Amino acid sequence: MRIATDIGGTFTDLVALDGQGNICIVKGDTTPPDYERGVIAALEASGIKPTEVSDFIHGATTIINALTERKGAKTGLITTKGFRDVLEIARCNRPDLFNLVFAKPRPFIPRHLRFEVEERVAHDGAVITPLNKGDIAKAVEALKKEGVEAVAVCYINSYANGAHERETAEYIRELWGDVFVAASVEVTREWREYERTSTAALNAYVGPVASRYIDKLEKKLEEAGVKAGKYFMQSNGGATSFSWAKTAPISMVESGPVAGVFGAAVLGQIIGEKQIIALDVGGTTAKCSLIDGGEVKITTNYRIERDERNAGYPIMVPVVDIVEIGNGGGSIAWIDDAGSLRVGPKSAGAMPGPVAYGRGGTEPTTTDACLVAGRLSAKNFDSAVDIGAVKEALMSRVGGPLGVDAEQAATSVIRVAESNMYNALKLISVRRGYDPRDFALVAFGGGGPMHATALADELGIGKVIIPVAAAVFSAWGMLMTDLRHDYIQTKIRMLDEAAPDEWNAMWGALLEEAKSGFAAHGVQDSALAYSYYADMRYAGQEHTVKVQTPAPSWDDAAKAEIVERFHAAHEHYYTYRLEGVAVEVVNLHLAVHGHMQKPELNRLEKRGKDAGIALKERRRAFFTGSGWLEADVYERAALPAGARIAGPAIVEEKAASTLVGAGWALTVDDYGNLIIERAGAPANEGRDGK
Amino acid sequence: MSFTDTVTLDIVKDSLLAIGDEIFYGFAQTAMSPIIYETLDYACGIADADGELLTQGNGACGFIGLIAPMIGEIIGKFGKGNMRPGDVFIINDPYRGGGTHLSDIGMVMPVFYEDEIVAFVGNKAHWGDVGGMSPGSFTTDSAEVFQEGLRFSGVRLMDAGEINTDVTDIIFANVRFPEAANGDMWGQISSLRTGYNRISELCGKYGKGLLLQSMARLMDQGEAAARARLKEMPKGVYEAEQFMDDDGRGNLVNIKVKVTISDDEFVADFTGSSPQVMSPVNTGYSSLCAGVKVAYMSIVNPGLAVNDGVFRVMKVIAEEHSVLMCDAPAPTSCYYESMLYALDTVWKALAPAFPEYLGAGHMLSVCAVILSGAHHKSGLPFLIVEPTGGGWGASRGKDGETGQFCVGDGETYNVPIEMAETRYGIRVEEYSLNTDGKGAGEFRGGSGAVRSYRALTDGQMFSASFGRNKFPAWGADGGHDGSYNYFEFHRADGTVEGPMGVTARTILNNGDLARMITCTGGGYGPPEKRDPERVAADVKDGYISLEQAEKDYGVIVDPGTFAVRGLKRGEA
DSSP states (O other), X not given: OEEEEEEOSSEEEEEEEOTTOOEEEEEEEXXXXXXXXXXXXXXXXXXXXXXXXXXXXXXXXXXXXXXXXXXXXXXXXXXXXXXXXXXXXXXXXXXXTTOTTOOOOOOSSOGGGEXXXXXXXXXXXXXXXXXXXXXXXXXXXXXXXXXXXXXXXXXXXXXXXXXXXXXXHHHHHHHOTTSEEEEGGXXXXXXXXXXXXXXXHHHXXXXXXXXXXXXXXXXHHHHHTOOSEEEEXXXXXXXXXXXXXXXXXXXXXXXXXXXXXXXXXXXXXXXXXXXXEEEEEOSSOEEEEEEETXXXXXXXXXXXXOOSSOOOEEEOSOEEOOEEESOSXXXXXXXXXXXXXXXXXXXXXXXXXXXXXXXXXXXXXHHHHHHHTTSSOGGGSSSXXXXXXXXXXXXXXXXXXXXXXXXXXXXXXXXXXXXXXXXHHHHHTGGGTOOGGGOEEEEETTTXXXXXXXXXXXXXXXXXXXXXXXXXXXXHHHHTOOEEEEEEEEEEEETTTSOXXXXXXXXXXXXXXXXXXXXXXXXXXXXXXXXXXXXXXXXXXXXXXXXXXXXXXXXXXXXXXXXXXXXXXXXHHHSOOOTTSOEEEEEEEEEEEEOOOOOOOOOOSOBOSOOGGGEEEEEEEEETTTEEEEEEEEEGGGOOBTOEEXXXXXXXXXXXXXXXXXXXXXXXXXXXXXXXXXXXXXXXXXXXOO | XXXXXXXXXXXXXXXXXXXXXXXXXXXXXXXXXXXXXXXXXXXXXXXXXXXXXXXXXXXXXXXXXXXXXXXXXXXXXXXXXXXXXXXXXXXXXXXXXXXXXXXXXXXEEEEEEXXXXXXXXXXXXXXXXXXXXXXXSOOSSOSSGGGSOOOOEEEEEEETTEEOHHHHHHHHHHSSOHHHHXXXXXXXXXXXXXXXXXXXXXXXXXXXXXXXXXXXXXXXXXXXXXXXXXXXXXXXXXXXXXXXXXXXXXOOEEEXXXXXXXXXXXXXXXXXXXXXXSSSOOOOXXXXXXXXXXXXXXXXXXXXXXXXXXXXXXXXXXXXXBTTBOOTTOOOTTHHHHHHHHHHXXXXXXXXXXXXXXXXXXXXXXXXXXXXXXXXXXXXXXXXXXXXXXXXXXXXXXXXXXXXXXXTOOSOOOXXXXXXXXXXXXXEEEEEEXXXXXXXSSBOOOOEEEEEEEEOSSSEEEEEEOOXXXXXXXXXXXOOOOOOOEEEEEOTTXXXXXXXSEEEEEEEOTTOEEEEEOOOOOOBSOGGGSOXXXXXXXXXXXXXXXXXXXXXXXXXXXXXXXXXXXEOOOOO
C-alpha cells in the first residue's frame, strides 16, 4: 500500500493505492499546531493497516507557514567581510512605483545578528583572502549569547568555490553541536549573492522547525506501526527521504501545490497526453502550469510574498514553474473605485468562508455566484444553505451597485473570475510562445472542473480532462512521485570557449555528487535516471533559456546540436534568433530521478455507454459563452467506464462539480477520468501581426 | 449601454492591461544592456489611435507617461495616413514629446486592424551607449547635446516590416557597443510586434468596436477616479523652493514650485526656476511632466492604473529656456537631476498636507555611475551604467527605508556583486549600509549605502553624477535632516580624492578604489519622541551610535547590554 498525505490550509488529504490499484481517499481536518495529529487521524480513518504501508509520501504547508507567519527560529548570519548588509539592501527595487511611503521586506535576520568573517574568493573561484577562523569563533560566541537556534552562512562567489563556506559550516558544527547550520552552497550554487544569502537565511530560519516537525511525524508514524520508507514532497515535483529533507527544508516550501501539477504530468503519461496545461482551482487561489513534452517546468526564480506591490523574498531552489493568482472558490467579489467589478485576491478563506457555508460570511464569493448560477447544487454543501442570504450578499455588494438582479450579478462574478483565470493561463502559454490549441487542459481542485470547458473555449483548447480524485489531486500526484534531486551549478562560459572534455569534466563532478548523495540515503546508482539541461543565452544577454542537452560525453556534434536547440528555444520564446552571435552557458542543470515502485492503476469495473443510470436531475445553470441552459446532472461515482454525455451537462462529485459546456462531449475513460472533447474544429485565433 | 456590455468591456480592458504587462516583461528577457535587463530602465506602453495612453509598464518610475507624448510626436510628424502595417519609428529627441536624454531610445509602432490604425504601441529603453564624447554616452561635462550621442527626431526604422539598414548602419557605426545596440534594438522591435499581435487578436476576438469602447471606458474610469480623489483633497496653494546642487560651474540652480489644488485641477507651476544651464542637468518639458506625475500619483492613488485619463486634471507650467523646460542645444545627459529636484520640490510642498502619503526627503539622485575599461581576464572592453541605492526619509508611523533606489527608479534592480565581478574589470570591496546615524526623528531616516569598486586594470574611466551633494535630505515635522551623497577615490598609493558629487572620466588604474556613499534620509517628528527602546535597538543594530542616542535622542544606552540606562530629555 502506497500512501500520500497532503496537509493544506483547511484539509489534510490522504490518497492511497493498494497492490491491486484500488484507490482510497480520505479528507480530514488540518490540525495546527500539531499537524502530525491530522495525518495520523486521516490514516486511522482510512482503515489501512499501518504495517501494510509500503511507502509513505508527505507534503505539508509547515515550511511555508513557518515563513509567512514568522514562526521560524531566531537565526544568525555569517557573511564575507564588507557584505553583512547585502541581505537588507536586497535588490533596491520598489515594485509599488508610486507609493512613496512603501515598506520594503524586512530581513528575516536583523542587523545585530549578522556577522562578517575575513575571507574572499574571486569570481573564478580563486582564493584571494584565506578564511579567518578566529572571526568565525567570535561570531559563534556572540550568536550563542544571543540565543540563536540556527546560523546561515553565505560568502561572496561561493557558487564558484564553496570550500570556505563548507569549512565554516563544519567549524560552527564543531564549536556548537546543537545549532542548525545552513551554508548557501548546500542548497544552491547559482550566482547572485542576495538571492543565495536569502535562500541560506530562510533555510536556516525554517531548519529547526522543519526538523522538529519531521522528527515528530516520524515518531508518531513509527508508533502507529508505519515502518515503511518515508518521503517528503519537494518543490521540484519529486520526493526525498525524511533524513535528506531535514538538511534542506527550504526545498519543501511549495510541496503541496507542485504535486498537483506533477500529478497532471503523470496522468498524461498514463493516458497518452504529453502537452498539458494544468489548472488547480482551490479555495483562495488558482494555480496553473504548462507541461511540455510530458515534463514539468522547473525554475529557480522563485519568491515568497511577492506580488504587484511587494518585492518578496527570493528562494533559489528548483520549484515547478507555477503561476498563481488570487482567484479561488472563496475569492470575494467587489466593486472598485472606478466602478468595475472585481473578484479576489481577497478571500473569505475557510473561516468564515463563502456565504453559502453559513458560517457567518457576508461577502459574496465565486462559490456563492456558482450556487446562484445553478452550477453548484445546494444539496452538495455540508450544511443547509440559506439561498436568500447568498442572494442578498450578491445584491448588496454587486447587483445593487451595478443595477442588476442577483442572477446577473452571479453570472458577472463568474465571467470576471474566469477572465482572471484566462489571463493567467495565457501567461503560461501564449506569452511563452505556446499555442494553447496544442494542449489538453487538466483541471482539478475543488473549482477547476467547474471552469474548465469555458476556459478551454476561450483558449481554443479542444480537450479537457478531469482526473479521478480531482478534489484531492495534489495527494494523488504525490502518490505517483519518484525521488528527485536537482544539481544546478553556475558556470559562465561561452559554449565554444571550452573543449568538450572540459564540459564533460563538469558534468562528471555533478554526477559524482549526485550518486554519492543518493547512495548516502540508500539509493543505488542503478535505480537512478539522469536528465541534462543547460541555462543558456546569447553573449551579452542576461536572462537565460533552459535547454535540454544530449547526455555527456559531449563531442563537437553534441555542441552543435545544443546550439541549434538553443536558437530554436529562443525563437520559440522571444520570436527571433540571432544566428552568428556566440552562445553562452550560465548554468549546468542535472536532474536526477530515483525510481520508486508504483502499482498499476485499477480500471473501473462497471462498463457501459449509458450514463442514464447516473442521472440525478435536470436544472437550469449558467454556462459562460452560452448563457442559461437546461442541463442534465449526473453523479460521477455512478458513471460506468465508457459512458458518454453530451453538453450542456453537470457531473457532480464530493467537493467538485464538472461543467460540460454546450458543444462538448464527455467520455468516462477506463480509469474513471472524465475526458471532455469539443465537437468540431477548434476555434482559430488570428495571429497575423507583422 | 446594457449592463452585460460593461462587464465585457472590463474583461477586454483587463486583457489590454495584460498585454501591457506582457510586452513589458518580455522585453527585459532579451535585452543586451545590463541597464535594461537588470535595472529595468525602460517602459512599454499602449496608446489609442489618437496617441492617448491606455496603459504603461514602467521599470523606472520616472518614465511614467513618456510613451504617449512620444507617440503623439510621431503622429504629428508623419501623419497617420502615411503609416503602414509593420512600420516602426525611432525617436530620442530630448526637446520633443517624450524626450529625456539621448540614451533613452524610443520606438513607436502603429497597430492596424482591417486597414485602420486602432492603437499604437511604444517603448523606450536606456541603451548602454548611443555614441558621443563619453563611454556610456551620458556624461557630466557636456555643454551641448551634440556631445551626447546620436539624436533621432523621429525616423522610420522599419518600413512595412523591413528594417531600414540605412538607419541601422548609421547607428552601428556611431555607438561603442554595436552588438548590444543590435540586441536591444531587436528586443524593442520584438516587444512592439508582440503588442501588435495581441491587440489584433483582441480585435479578432471581441471586434474592433468593443475594443475601442473598452479603451474609452478605461480612460474615463481613470479620469473619474482622479476627479473623485481631487474632491477629497485639502484644497489650497502649496509652495516650496530649494537649490539643486549647482550647474557644474559653481552656480546654484534654483527650483521653485507653486502647486494649486482646486476641486477640478492640480496645477504645478515652476515659474521662477533658474534658466537653462551649460551643463547636462537640464530637463525637457516631457520629463518635467513625468516627474510631477509621480508626485501626483502618490497622493491621488498609488495603486491606480496609469493612463492619460488619470492625468486629464493635471497641469504643469514652466518657462521656456528654463532648466526645467530647456531647448536645443542644451545638454540633458543628467536630465534626471533637475527632473527629480522638481519632483522633490513638489513632494516637499505637499508633504505637510498629505502626511499619510508623503514623508521626509530621500536620497533624491539616481547617483548614476558610469565606469568603462578593459576586463582583467579577457581584456575585452566593459561598461557599467548603473544607479546607486540610498536612504529614504521617514514618514508618519514608519522609519525610512534603507538602501533603496531613488524615486525616479522603481522596479529597478542593482547589479549583483557576483555578476559585476564576472563581467567587469573590478572587485567589489564593500556593499553595506552607510550608518552615519543622521536623519534623527521620532521615526528615523533610512541609512544610505556604501559601494566600493577596486579597479583591476589600468586606464578605467569613471564618471558619476551624485545630486543632493550640497544640500541634505530634508527632515519633516521636526525630524532632523539626513545626509549627503558623495563619492571619493582612494588611490593605490594611499592618496584620497574627494568627497565630491560630480566627475567626468576620472582615470582609475589597477588598485585604485572608487567609493560611493549615499545619504541617509530625513527624519520625521522630533527625535525626543522616539521610543527609548527603539533607540537602544538602533544602537544595538549599529544604525546609530551611542553618542547619537544621547545627543540626538536623549537616551543613554548601556554599551554592553544595549539596555536603556536613562533619559536626558527636556520637558516635551
